[in-house]
Amino acid sequence: MSPLLEIENLRVELTTRDGSAPVIDDLSFSLNAGETVSFVGESGCGKSMTALAILGLLPAGIGRVTRGSIKFNGEDLTKASDARMREIRGNEISMIFQEPMTSLNPVFTIGEQIAEVLREHRDMNAAQARSRAIELLDAVRIPNAKGRVDDYPHQMSGGQRQRVMIAIALACEPKILIADEPTTALDVTVQAQIFELMRDLGREFETSIILITHDMGAVAEMAERMLVMYAGRKVEAGPVDQVIDHPKHPYTKGLISCVPHLLAELTDERPPLAEIGGIVPGLAEFGRNQCLYAARCPLADDKCLQERPLPLAGKNGHEAACWHVEKVS
């Protein structure tokens, strides 16, 4: 069976004042139907750009796909017309954003914001769309959906707004749901509920999920496969348990060691929080023929600075882009 979504050698460039920089550099990955894949990495590593590239929503006039393809059911989205992309957005591929507080339009009721997408893609009339909107609010577990359908976003909490966003995203039972850090802005207790909701509804609608996050716990909980990005490049990918238990790339290993551990007793001595020293390279350095992580890597040597390592495939599709894979584990 061919994958639902297949990205091959994707390169996305952003035009900056000093010329253009590849914010996504030679990215390949595939997503099967019903599967959840997680994108992990620091801020600015290209996770969100990948999501926007899939939806064709790269910042106009600044970002563009310069190489590679994004095949959805065999159709190359990088070559699709604007009208075709609008048919796909919100219908076959939809997206949830990081900021529930600002992602809903403050001047329309939540019912209208859900119904709108149904009228657009499902040819429903106003009454049908409204009653479906109430059903969806119920499905995302908003109490008293009927009474709240005419509420405005400012009358809801952050968690509720994110539920509304999920209702909008799932309204047309999309094939793919892209969730861009959906719980970063939320309370920890609410985070778990949102993940559970996404997982349950994903199963119910047979929707594949691309989960963008930097929460390792969420990855372990939600995803079957994961993909670690650094400075616009894929540095490691593979089945989640395999990558977390035996990281092959020093960056992945660093990320995992940064996860704080719960203590058995609150009075236990807390080990210092780990961190990865240094910072992500500036955009100007993206695209150089070297390992971009070398400046922060304890294993780096001359070779890392002279040539870019390409992803090496291992067993079960566990791959890593590092010259020193054998030294990592």
Add this chain to the structure above:
Amino acid sequence: MIRAISIRALYAIVLLIAVLVLNFSMLHLAPGDVADTIAQASGGADPEVMDQIRRDYGLDQPFLTQLGSYIVKVAKFDLGYSFFYNRPVTDLILERLPATLLLVISAQLLALIVGVVLGVISARNPNGLTSHFVTGLALFGYSAPVFWTGILLLIAFSLNLPIFPSSGMRDVTIEGGFFAHTVDVLHHLVLPVIALCSVYLALYSRLCRSSMLEVLGSDYVRTAKAKGLSEGQVVYKHALKNALSPVITLAGLQFSAVISGAVLVEAVFSWPGLGTLAFQSIIARDTPTILGILFFSAIVVVIGNLITDLVLRMIDPRVGGKA
């Protein structure tokens, strides 16, 4: 909603009384009164005659007595009697008010509509031709006083290229029914409205441009795009409704300024409105008329602000607390 309106109306009444007291006191402080004007007009008078005039008009009473009796009269919808025009002030004002309202409201609406359209177009393409045009227009609008713009328009379109009349509101020679007269008034209206709206057009288009630019970059516009909505729905439904709030707020605040601008424009185009009346009564020191006009302007501004408030509430559910 009704509660909000009644609270607003209560504030408005208090405000109007304050305006009344302030106006009266300021005019009282200014040197000269109607006795001076009458004496001047009749080529001089001796002090006894002037005292007699002041006694006749009650100007010899103490300040507070005069103020008190004026407020009582206004409360009975009597704005006093104009010594200069020999008519009740209320009649004078009601006769002139429609012309001014026509001018002010047309100018305000034109500035708003054209300003919003220009603002939206230039925000969608911030480096395009329209955007530069709006910037240039704003610079001109800000810096050119309305009376000067008015005179330029007169020279251009009334003198050199005579397509519009230079003064007044009606052509007495026009015959025909209601339609012919309406067209005639509109024909006279064009130049004064353009002159008056130039400043506000600049203001609104600039504000709409920046507010629209901000909204177009917002998260909910990205959400709207991710829903697969068309460009038109994203811009005119999701973005514009949000971008309008600051423009309407400003338009409400500027309403009073538009009225004072109308005084100048009316003077340039001899438009038979309140502005011309105000101008003439100030020269004539016709205190009751000036006070009456100021009071009426205050009422118009208060009503304008009330309408602004209501429109804002309709557009943005967050305004005014719990819906």
